[in-house]
Amino acid sequence: MTDLTISLPGLDxxxxxxxxxxCFGFGQEYARHYDLNKLGAIIIxxxxxxxxxxxxxxxxxxxxxxxxxxxxLQNPGIEVIMNERLPWLATNYPDLPVIANVAGNTxxxxxxxxxxxxxxxxxxxxxxNISCPNVAHGGLEFGTSPEIAAKLTKAxxxxxxxxxxxxxxxxxxxxxxxxxxxxxxxxxxxxxxNTLVGMRINPKTRQPILANQTGGLSGPAIxxxxxxxxHQVRSISQLPIIGMGGVTTAADALELMAAGANxxxxxxxxxxxxxxxxxxxxxxxxxxxxxxxxxxSSFDLRRDLIHD
Amino acid sequence: MSLEYxxxxxxxxxxxxxIYELCLYGDITQQPIKPGQFVDIKIPDDAHLLRRPxxxxxxxxxxxTITLLYRVVGKGTAYLSRCPLKTxxxxxxxxxxxxxSDHLMPGQNAxxxxxxTGIPPLxxxxxxxxxxxxxxxxxxxxxxQAAIFYEAPFRALGPVSYATNDGSYGxxxxxxxxxxxQFADAVSHYDAVYACGPKGLLMAVDSRFSKHPHAYISLExxxxxGIGACYACVTKLRRNPDIQLKICDDGPVxxxxxxLI
Numbered sequence: 165m166t167d168l169t170i171s172l173p174g175l176d177x178x179x180x181x182x183x184x185x186x187c188f189g190f191g192q193e194y195a196r197h198y199d200l201n202k203l204g205a206i207i208i209x210x211x212x213x214x215x216x217x218x219x220x221x222x223x224x225x226x227x228x229x230x231x232x233x234x235x236x237l238q239n240p241g242i243e244v245i246m247n248e249r250l251p252w253l254a255t256n257y258p259d260l261p262v263i264a265n266v267a268g269n270t271x272x273x274x275x276x277x278x279x280x281x282x283x284x285x286x287x288x289x290x291x292x293n294i295s296c297p298n299v300a301h302g303g304l305e306f307g308t309s310p311e312i313a314a315k316l317t318k319a320x321x322x323x324x325x326x327x328x329x330x331x332x333x334x335x336x337x338x339x340x341x342x343x344x345x346x347x348x349x350x351x352x353x354x355x356x357x358n359t360l361v362g363m364r365i366n367p368k369t370r371q372p373i374l375a376n377q378t379g380g381l382s383g384p385a386i387x388x389x390x391x392x393x394x395h396q397v398r399s400i401s402q403l404p405i406i407g408m409g410g411v412t413t414a415a416d417a418l419e420l421m422a423a424g425a426n427x428x429x430x431x432x433x434x435x436x437x438x439x440x441x442x443x444x445x446x447x448x449x450x451x452x453x454x455x456x457x458x459x460x461s462s463f464d465l466r467r468d469l470i471h472d
Numbered sequence: 473m474s475l476e477y478x479x480x481x482x483x484x485x486x487x488x489x490x491i492y493e494l495c496l497y498g499d500i501t502q503q504p505i506k507p508g509q510f511v512d513i514k515i516p517d518d519a520h521l522l523r524r525p526x527x528x529x530x531x532x533x534x535x536x537t538i539t540l541l542y543r544v545v546g547k548g549t550a551y552l553s554r555c556p557l558k559t560x561x562x563x564x565x566x567x568x569x570x571x572x573s574d575h576l577m578p579g580q581n582a583x584x585x586x587x588x589t590g591i592p593p594l595x596x597x598x599x600x601x602x603x604x605x606x607x608x609x610x611x612x613x614x615x616x617q618a619a620i621f622y623e624a625p626f627r628a629l630g631p632v633s634y635a636t637n638d639g640s641y642g643x644x645x646x647x648x649x650x651x652x653x654q655f656a657d658a659v660s661h662y663d664a665v666y667a668c669g670p671k672g673l674l675m676a677v678d679s680r681f682s683k684h685p686h687a688y689i690s691l692e693x694x695x696x697x698g699i700g701a702c703y704a705c706v707t708k709l710r711r712n713p714d715i716q717l718k719i720c721d722d723g724p725v726x727x728x729x730x731x732l733i
Contacts, residue, residue, distance in 0.1 A: 196699075223706075
């Protein structure tokens with residue numbers, strides 16, 4: 165019997181696989197098609213203080229082995245999430261740990277949402293979204309400067325009842341000073357990577373395909389970048405990392421774990437295959453067995469060899 | 473109820489340049505499929521990540537096939553058009569909500585309005601209405617005569633009025649002008665109005681039939697998940713633009729005057 169359990173700050177998970185924020189709504193749509201109890205956890209769609217309508221359409225465009233999205237953090241706002249979405253998950257999936265993704269325009273917004281959402285009984289951790297490339301304010305501007313990222317993290321950690329994983333951006337010159345600053349500010353861990361800023365143009369109209377002009381690139385196309393950045397952050401910090409970026413298969417998940425991730429989120433793959441997460445979880449034991457491993461912690465040990 | 477089906481290509485024909493008729497065999501036909509619902513197909517190639525939504529042009533329960541009609545517009549549909557017979561495709565569906573028609577009684581009249589590649593789902597709709605002894609009249613717009621497809625199959629179900637942008641066939645002008653010229657009494661004459669096509673056509677139908685109690689339009693948008701989770705294909709409610717509906721899940725069929733097109 166393969167042991168897939170992992171234990172991270174705030175998160176005792178039966179397996180290390182969870183849908184990534186923004187790719188799974190608040191779980192309700194996918195729950196129509198499979199039992200969410202199969203998941204290690206669920207990272208819900210970004211919560212902001214006020215409801216957000218998001219960007220104009222088109223909001224998505226395909227790219228080779230990837231996609232661009234510029235949804236723009238559409239969400240019903242913290243009140244509806246606290247009163248409807250989280251209770252729905254608590255009622256239907258009482259044993260499913262929720263990681264709440266938090267975004268905002270200002271530090272005060274982030275602090276208010278962290279304080280409130282961390283009190284929900286089924287929210288076990290927060291993913292602090294300082295790396296959304298698709299909004300005019302907040303998002304990336306908090307994630308590209310070590311000082312600003314650290315200040316925001318510190319303020320959120322001070323009010324949160326649960327551990328905070330800071331979601332780092334790949335759209336930076338060097339991710340390491342940001343990771344170190346966030347760690348010093350009290351982050352419990354990291355989540356990486358968010359999407360890379362990209363753009364596509366329709367040759368017929370010579371206009372960007374996305375109404376927002378630019379969008380975040382995700383999917384298998386960015387997996388090597390995720391692996392590189394996870395490896396870089398792991399080389400300077402021992403904090404837990406929830407890794408993500410183009411993971412589709414169990415082999416992909418193990419590759420991210422070999423680079424230094426402790427848990428793995430699955431994003432875009434949910435769109436190609438709505439059953440991507442349960443299929444990946446079911447395939448993990450066999451994938452581990454290929455390397456004569458029966459649990460993930462032994463995979464962790466081999467990870468250290470890679471770093472030398 | 474299953475969401476995903478593996479369907480086998482049993483026929484693929486280029487019926488006019490760039491327009492393909494694709495027949496898929498499998499268990500999806502065991503499910504109730506309403507005209508106007510769609511399927512979301514994975515292009516069988518790793519580089520094409522996002523599924524492609526297609527309206528369902530024909531459901532043949534006896535032979536367990538569904539037929540799609542699609543235009544090659546990009547690399548994904550080009551890849552699909554080159555898939556040989558017996559290729560297995562991962563298909564999600566039927567998705568979304570179809571055209572309501574339960575209120576129609578035998579002998580009543582329906583007006584079906586379409587344009588270009590918006591026409592395919594209207595074929596299954598028309599077929600099912602005719603099977604219920606509803607009189608259907610079709611109004612179709614195309615760029616020109618060469619772009620017209622499925623003329624004979626539609627004419628077998630009821631009269632068809634064509635409009636072409638260049639006047640090469642039927643009425644010279646777009647569908648909105650044809651409606652004004654020849655269907656001035658349509659609001660009271662028809663017991664149901666159904667439309668699918670480009671944005672301009674939908675706006676024309678939406679404004680002309682905004683108060684009709686049974687007038688429906690089907691919207692199209694770039695989608696990612698197809699099942700309501702990604703929020704890519706949203707549209708705003710007309711009475712309150714702060715409320716957004718998802719075209720894949722709340723639509724793709726909406727009542728006229730319901731959403732901002």
